[in-house]
Amino acid sequence: MATYSIKDMEKLSGIKAHTIRIWEKRYSLICPSRTNTNIRLYSDAELRKLLNISILVRNGMRISQISRLPDSVLGEKVAILAQTTSKIEDLSEGLISAMIEFDENKFDRILSNLIIKFGFEDTYIKVLTPFFEKVGILWQTGTILPAQEHFVSSLIRQKLIIAIDSQRDVPITRKSNFLLFLPEGEMHELGLLFIQYLLRKRGYSTVYLGQNVPMDNFPGLSEKLSVDVLVTSFTLSSVRVNAEKIVRNILLSFPHTKVILTGLQIKNFSFQKTHNVHCYSHVHDFIQAIEVFD
Numbered sequence: 001m002a003t004y005s006i007k008d009m010e011k012l013s014g015i016k017a018h019t020i021r022i023w024e025k026r027y028s029l030i031c032p033s034r035t036n037t038n039i040r041l042y043s044d045a046e047l048r049k050l051l052n053i054s055i056l057v058r059n060g061m062r063i064s065q066i067s068r069l070p071d072s073v074l075g076e077k078v079a080i081l082a083q084t085t086s087k088i089e090d091l092s093e094g095l096i097s098a099m100i101e102f103d104e105n106k107f108d109r110i111l112s113n114l115i116i117k118f119g120f121e122d123t124y125i126k127v128l129t130p131f132f133e134k135v136g137i138l139w140q141t142g143t144i145l146p147a148q149e150h151f152v153s154s155l156i157r158q159k160l161i162i163a164i165d166s167q168r169d170v171p172i173t174r175k176s177n178f179l180l181f182l183p184e185g186e187m188h189e190l191g192l193l194f195i196q197y198l199l200r201k202r203g204y205s206t207v208y209l210g211q212n213v214p215m216d217n218f219p220g221l222s223e224k225l226s227v228d229v230l231v232t233s234f235t236l237s238s239v240r241v242n243a244e245k246i247v248r249n250i251l252l253s254f255p256h257t258k259v260i261l262t263g264l265q266i267k268n269f270s271f272q273k274t275h276n277v278h279c280y281s282h283v284h285d286f287i288q289a290i291e292v293f294d
Contacts, residue, residue, distance in 0.1 A: 004042045008143045013054045027067035051097045052078045055090045092131045099152045120163045160193040173203035176228040181209035183246045188235040218253035233263035
């Protein structure tokens, strides 16, 4: 069973540590254990309860009312809200809760309801993108296990593959041909898969090479493929250090091709960009760009 500090609880729930302490003292909502040095430690069950409480409070329920509810009723009220709420914070916290519990059914139910309500594109941009940002912070600070991040990434990847496949019958109506790949060492492909979905949905032709593609493949690729735009992503800082070399090799193999760089690391790039190299750190900027490519 995992244990969480009060700072972890604050990061995961969005409720200030000071407020958590007051609620403990005044309402006995959650009862942490204590170390020999009197430091609070919270369990998975207490974290789930606090996440539920934060959702109910955000939706107008008074903490004094919540304190009188049994845990089972608390969960039922949150489940009902999950079917009707459009608040991003509530939906994101529901996904966080499912991730911490390794609850595939709960995660899939929330995500499927989101897709039905908002459509896949808006769900990814408005809910999953801020969710990923929060998960990244939690992972970096050691608040969640890498296994929990892998768990949700796998589930979201399945949804992305289904969404891309659903665009198979969309006619190719745009002129530009896109080649998508991740450079050597890059394994985080969710963002690039979403870009493939966006392109296919808008009638572009795509070739998707996937993760960890060796640079020595590119001279041969340029002979076999007609490529107008090449898209790659830099998520890991360890790969970013080779970004200039990677881009240079791309331009040698595809000298007349537009190159689009995406991912968390591109805001940290320092190399000199050329007229045919474009960087988009946010998906909104990328969408605006591809709308006028042809």
